[in-house]
Amino acid sequence: MKRDIVTNLFVIKFANVNGTGSASANTLFSRAVFRMGVPISPKNIFPSNIQGLPTWYEMRINENGFLGRRGGIEVAVGMNPQSMARDIAEVEKGGYFIYDSTKPLDKNLLRDDIDFIGIPFMEHCREKYPDERQRQLFRNVMYIGSVAALLNVEIDVIKQLIHEQFKGKASLVAPNVEALEMGYAVAREMYDCPIAYRVERRDKVGNQILMTGNRACGLGAVYGGATVASWYPITPSTSVIDSFARYCRQFRTDPETGVKNYAIVQAEDELAAIGMVIGAAWNGARAFTATSGPGISLMNEFLGLAYFAEVPAVVIDVQRVGPSTGMPTRTQQSDVLTCAFASHGDTKHVLLFPSTPKECFELTATAFDLAERLQTPVIVMSDLDLGMNDNLCAPLAWDDARTYDRGKVLTAEQLEAMQQRFGRYLDTDGDGIPYRTLPGTHPTKGSFFTRGTSKDEYAVYTEAGEKYVANMERLLKKWKTASTIVPKPAIRKPGKPCTVGVVYYGTSEAATLEALFHLNDLHGISLDSLGIKAFPFSTEIEGFIDEHDYVFVVEQNRDAQMRTLLINEFDFVPDKLVPVLHFDGSPITARFIRHVIRDWILQTTTTPRRRARR
Amino acid sequence: MKRDIVTNLFVIKFANVNGTGSASANTLFSRAVFRMGVPISPKNIFPSNIQGLPTWYEMRINENGFLGRRGGIEVAVGMNPQSMARDIAEVEKGGYFIYDSTKPLDKNLLRDDIDFIGIPFMEHCREKYPDERQRQLFRNVMYIGSVAALLNVEIDVIKQLIHEQFKGKASLVAPNVEALEMGYAVAREMYDCPIAYRVERRDKVGNQILMTGNRACGLGAVYGGATVASWYPITPSTSVIDSFARYCRQFRTDPETGVKNYAIVQAEDELAAIGMVIGAAWNGARAFTATSGPGISLMNEFLGLAYFAEVPAVVIDVQRVGPSTGMPTRTQQSDVLTCAFASHGDTKHVLLFPSTPKECFELTATAFDLAERLQTPVIVMSDLDLGMNDNLCAPLAWDDARTYDRGKVLTAEQLEAMQQRFGRYLDTDGDGIPYRTLPGTHPTKGSFFTRGTSKDEYAVYTEAGEKYVANMERLLKKWKTASTIVPKPAIRKPGKPCTVGVVYYGTSEAATLEALFHLNDLHGISLDSLGIKAFPFSTEIEGFIDEHDYVFVVEQNRDAQMRTLLINEFDFVPDKLVPVLHFDGSPITARFIRHVIRDWILQTTTTPRRRARR
Amino acid sequence: MSYAVPGFRHPNLPKNALGYTIQNYEGAVSTLCAGCGHDSISAAIMEACFELSIQPHRVAKLSGIGCSSKTPTYFLGNSHGFNAVHGRMPAVATGANMANRDLLYIGVSGDGDTASIGMGQFVHAVRRNVNMIYICENNGVYGLTKGQDSATTDIGSKSKKGEPNALEPIDLCAIALQLGATFVANTFSGDKQQLIPIIKAAISHRGFAFINVISPCVTFNNAPGSTKSYDYMRQYMASSNAVDYVPPAEEITTEYAEGTSEQVAMHDGSVIHLHKIDPESDIHSRRSALRRMKDYDAEGKVLTGILFIDEDSKEIHETMNTTQVPLRNLAEPQLCPGSAALEAINQLHR
């Protein structure tokens, strides 16, 4: 087949069986491309199962730095017979399908619009590796070698990575390198390498890093000064705590004595996890938990308590596909409403929306400042795509001059100096945020009783309606204050003035920005964009929507949950907010967003589809 | 003081100490007025405590049948020294304060714009009743006697009620009657009765009944065919189950053998309660639970499961003041959003809003039909005011021809006859509602696996995005179907066409309708009204709002929760919906609604305050 | 009505009284790890049901969330199943049982699903003596979430990541006995000979039958030293009695020497024979069960077998005195008091 050569602009997908160690091999490959200075975005698509089911590793290679999911596969590496039919079908016309030819390929699967590259990996490994498990592992390394040859990936870079990976365990280096070279050699023997899709060294990565959002959240908690973590395992949030634990072991543990400057408690369930966080925060520690949808549902009652009793708490919600158990290993942004209004009665919770690992790090650290400043739960809304996949982003940064904002906590001295009676829920500063005291501070001043029942300004139980109302209205004032101190949105405007805008949040960012680039590039449509970073919404968001005829709201859920919040908070005319919804559990693609927006605009000029009711 | 005589149009309030048996005495009084054919609406205002704190019994007497809370007290009966200052202050100018003059009244509390009527109840009782407890009880009956004399309530009616109350325990009748007569006599000796506020026999009650909403819900569950109830005690919902148990003992228990045609399980908590309901409903029984806000928060995860796995469930939420433990013995309508969107992921739940005991009965019975027809949770949104207070309403009615709608359940015969493979989640009828089968139906056909994970039409676990999306969209179609079969709203239009309307729901009905009457009467303002009975909203609601320039939305919560749902479901211009919010824990009053609406209209003609954003 | 009995694909396969072969008791293909203990338990359930000629559709399978809780999909494909939420199977099973007392309820859970998030519901299901079988597939680890410690993990055992587990494991059998469970057994997924008769006995038991099955997780907790590993159990498994299940109306053939055997007559007419290995064991004594567990433990052995039976206990429907007719089968005539009764009630509210 005659083809143009495509360099650093394609998608490769590896199809494997889970539990066979393929993940580390594939990561080896993606890291190599990354080390060659070429931007990548790998997505691990795995089943909710431990061993034996299909799993995929889809990696976009894009030297222009577009790293949202794109859709479409040019090169497929099919190592799993179970999914082979589907994997072959998925390859774009003119693409390649690389497979293990130890067993002959089912003729019915053949296509003549793509090239098939068969290499007998298993055959080679069977000879070399008597041990079953070893054979499986080295086969993985071997196909990486072959793919490197075919795509022109520098083998030395991979070798270097192998050395780094097995630092200390030298004995493991040699055999891995050997398997790698075997694959590399075999491929070059059998086919003339490289093929039409190629990787070439560039300098497009700069000082960027490749990290998962969960690792960054865990780090953010360490840097943010969290000392107490309580959690219950749940995919895809578990690695947030793994990361926190790992860096606490590194930075917060006395090497000699093993004495710890932190405490991690694996709770018996999520009710207990959030309960411990609230208890610790009430007692003055920065505390957090990480969970996913089902955990959020179980935390509802406690979140209402923390809102009403005004106790700080940080929750990291790594969202997955709901409702219920849903698809535990797929991604979605569908906990927005539940988190915003968690628990019965009139409640509203502060939410933060990171889009990159860097923002996971920063917003997690910031969450502790906000939670203590506002004395309320703060929920960091990550998701599986951001949390569990390696994402390329600017390096994490920390200003050593930065100190923690511990909020309005009275010291023993302040209490001693205090003339008037301490009122836990008095709005002394007029910002709706009262002063609190910590247990054990002063022998005779500042003690109070924290409760989920209604109380007066002095924390004394009351059933007086006017006291209750005053308190609830102060909470609204605090909410207003919150909107002024939460992170501002990211607003981007192409030179020329635009009448239409796009609003997005979290992991829809990369795909949205790419879509906007191409809308301009291909269709001459240019739009302003705003990335929401926090709820309650700051006035910038209101202003942005006001100044446009209408705005698209890009979300990864079925019910346009963020759109509901926007309309509800600002009383916008609903027609101004046009939903762009993707919710099949895969990360949203630039293509999808581009098509929806293009079709909409071409079809409607600027009059929205649904008529506003008068 | 010179006064006009006011007959059957005033509010009397009894102030007592809780745990002293005053409740039954006060009820005796209200029933007597009711028996005299005069409409009443008593409100029990009690503390979250068992003994020793202030409690009030406020009763509106209104022969015109206006029975919402009115506000303002003409006659106060102050039997509690703790609250006396406040109780005296509350009396409207020209009113009366009746108290126990055994101890002299604190001079500082005296007012000259009201009359004080002191009667030495305790003194009389001390002589008559040596036993402490008895003394307390008969003192209650005694003051009822005096109040009867003062307000011209027929003592024979009260005697009759005493006979009925102690049917069987004759020995108790005499002393009670005696105490009653003593009070009656003493009052007439000391004062010339009746005073200016009087009760006179009328025929304004007709065949109406006086019942609590909780009792009616329990009865509705019996008539609706519920066989399994699982619950966890919580104020103010507990008496729903008490009622269900009571009538099951009466109607569903074999008098000889005691064999029961029902099962009531007191669960260990609300998670277990809803879990049992779901298990029982999955297995073909009509099952329900009753709870309040905190319970709803704990049921979140299970509600999401029932939504997604499509299992029927009936929940009765007797709302109280939130957030958190809030004010457990005060009323509010603040669980609307939590219930509508309960649980993580994209979920929506069917809600029903009764306004009277009659509707509690009917909507509870209907909830079982809807839950089985729609295969989803249905939540009956009552509240403390409706659930725990005696409410006057039309008699409960049941059509003996009515049969239960058990929904789409396949029988063994149908399965046997079935040619194609049974698909639990196939949209066979195009209404989004699939067919289900019950365990144990057919040896080889119709079995399937119920799960909270995503599945295909045949209930087989799948992680295929397109299958997931198809299922989620079918659920939206089912939601649409639901909006066509849920109870229709109550629409009222005064003769002339109105440009402005009022929307209300639940216990805001009586006060709203009274407010509309007076708006017309006093200010010549006439408005159409619509009472929401169910969510999802039927098209009538959309139409009603469409055909008015704007509508007021009356709610008993802080955040205008129903307004949020209306805007969200129909994309109305938010400015069209003007919130009227009362949330101090007391039932909303006609006065309050009237004033808000009047001020708004006079100030704004028909242009809403907040400008719509363009 | 009558139904054609299917599944005659292999006429040579043995059939049970219903004319069913073992195939009629199979489920979907397991997606668990090769060698996972849970699969053996599924197999044992199928065999027990096959041999007892149980109508598959008269069984309801319930579970929580976990690898263990996935298994109901892998056995009795003709039974309805309910994969509930994590740790809440007991409530769903209790509700299901309330609706229809005539089915056989098999609940499957894991140690995380039971001893952590599910502890409260487990305790109360035991206390209510719900008529069901509760199998805890105990591998001392969270399998499905990839290897965290559970509340039954050995003290000192090192999970993939992180510190060694510092807490004492919870002994579910001891807790069940303490709470008054009416049937308690401890066994091992690797020992069919013991597992199958125990499941049969549990099926015959009227009331809550708890079976704790040590079921190794080959991927995360089968390391040498793990008391939940194949090696460990093979080496240290001990039993104070061998269980022999004699179905209803079947001849008791074997002879037992005096004192060496204990017989328990179940209410469905079956008889459970316990060949005493430990002569002073008393199947009807909680105390003796708890004592023996501790004694064996002291010797570094794991006591298995049926530890305790109270065959005369009242299950929840008996305590509540509910009708014999499944509640779900009652209809308007039995359920709805009708308009006349309602008018009488109205009258009492005037």
Added chain:
Amino acid sequence: MSYAVPGFRHPNLPKNALGYTIQNYEGAVSTLCAGCGHDSISAAIMEACFELSIQPHRVAKLSGIGCSSKTPTYFLGNSHGFNAVHGRMPAVATGANMANRDLLYIGVSGDGDTASIGMGQFVHAVRRNVNMIYICENNGVYGLTKGQDSATTDIGSKSKKGEPNALEPIDLCAIALQLGATFVANTFSGDKQQLIPIIKAAISHRGFAFINVISPCVTFNNAPGSTKSYDYMRQYMASSNAVDYVPPAEEITTEYAEGTSEQVAMHDGSVIHLHKIDPESDIHSRRSALRRMKDYDAEGKVLTGILFIDEDSKEIHETMNTTQVPLRNLAEPQLCPGSAALEAINQLHR
């Protein structure tokens, strides 16, 4: 810094080592029913803290929801308190303890709050050996919701409405012992002599100290026949030992005959003397505790007193090896690794 010691209104009131009178240990006026057992427990807590000269502000009071859970408002007004949600006090207390290991944590709960909705959290707080006192004010009924049966209600007892309770009560002490609780006591709100020293001993205990206090509900469960009533306890309360608490660094004056007394040296230097009434009782043996409870029960008696102590157990911070400095007192220097370390981490991700 130093503070003026307040509360000299009654110079004649006895003072403790801190110069405090009992008034410094009082709380708000109780709103419970007159005669409620819970109030006596509050009084005993005040006395114990007063006599041990505990700094009120170094105590944190935690509770769930219920009449019992209201009581922390009624004692130690100078301590911070947290009235959490129903049944979830153990989690909040555990978290609080994580944040600051230096305070004394007193958790108050009820039988509904503990044995029903709170069972899971109770079990796991015990298992973690959180360093706190857990008092279950056990009246065998749901007081605040007006008289429903709880999981500790006597079998057969008739609640205000509805049927007699058909289920066996849960014995919290037995469960705690079974789960490895390191301090377990059973006592009666009506017996100050026993209650106060037990609370003192619990304060001295390092680890989870569980005290089950039978605390009659005069309004809903004090009827004759109720095992949670004043009459019943006065009649059938028995104890296998009398507790005598000797504070740190105080002379042991009394003489005890051989074998009649057992001494437990607590880690804070205090000594607990147990005058054996039942000679074969062994305070360090769980088994003996469980056995004695059953034996007394068999005789229709309620065994009270300290049932078991393991004074050498490791509380949760020791197991986790956390710093002696309260975690909440750590600041940026100890907590934040800084920018250089971060850049090194970046480097590892390139």
